[in-house]
Amino acid sequence: MQLSLKTHSQTEMIDITGEVQRLIDASGVREGICMVYVPHTTAAVTINENADPSVPADMLMVLNQMVPWKAPYRHLEGNSPAHVKTALIGSSELVQVEGGRLVLGTWQGIFFCEFDGPRSRKVNITWMASTLPPPSQS
């Protein structure tokens, strides 16, 4: 299954937790592991606090300081900082599904991370079977 989204800034974090849950609801999957995969090289996915919007804002501020916009980059497209941030944050996240619900911590949400926007983007959602013993019985 695939999510489509439009980003609106050069760097931006978008909470996709609700949309991932809706795909799980639609699929009928009850138990397993959900893989959220970003098929791009200048965008990533991470799990972090989605209660206070200042958290992703601070995260982008630090990442944008940590990875310099100007440096003797060789890649002529000019978006090397976006490639580096993608490698630091990562292309996929896994979340357990139990009883049809994402098993996230109290403050956790799933964020799509745009590092070279604005663009149209995709996110792939896949499921894996979890094996015995089911975590809920342990």
Place this chain on the structure above:
Amino acid sequence: MQLSLKTHSQTEMIDITGEVQRLIDASGVREGICMVYVPHTTAAVTINENADPSVPADMLMVLNQMVPWKAPYRHLEGNSPAHVKTALIGSSELVQVEGGRLVLGTWQGIFFCEFDGPRSRKVNITWMASTLPPPSQS
């Protein structure tokens, strides 16, 4: 299954390899993939050298330099650096299980990474079935 642990410093790496292996022993799982998942937004999990305790110490030193403690952070809770480190290190790790044992490299151990301690923390352990062909026969 779930591990509970207490951390004792603001930033700290705790080797949980033995405890994860004990949960696998208790579960009876022989083959598959073990997912180690941290349901917090200011703590993470990583795999690295657990032979010399200087390695995690050096790692924390660099992370604490790389992500500034003081910056014009907007998140009023004051722990934005911990959220950023969590995103850089990641919320989950996967390790293959073969014959009931974690398949780690010679120097690898699994570390819980506390970035906003001291606190009481949880780690979720889940299993996935690995499919044919079993890696041990390749």
Place this chain on the structure above:
Amino acid sequence: MQLSLKTHSQTEMIDITGEVQRLIDASGVREGICMVYVPHTTAAVTINENADPSVPADMLMVLNQMVPWKAPYRHLEGNSPAHVKTALIGSSELVQVEGGRLVLGTWQGIFFCEFDGPRSRKVNITWMASTLPPPSQS
């Protein structure tokens, strides 16, 4: 299954996409999730652009600036920067397999990341079953 490779520089990114695909071909696996796992503590794996070789070059340049070569490191082996980079980039990647092919984005390739070479290295490849509904039918 396992790949063996030789690295030739202290820090180096090697595109292993073709070799991972060849192992999948040889295995006969048609559907599932492929886990690419690096059993070392000074080498990692990432997914990024493999069209322009300047991208991995720029990535290594930034990582080598971000993690200082000289610092009051305590680990006497002298390769603490390699351990830190490994934690930042990560020890494993997951890629979906559909119809026997890695489901990568247009520009994505799988890179082995050497941070303390040159050395002889291993990469473990494992498969997980994906569960219903198959993503291709969504």
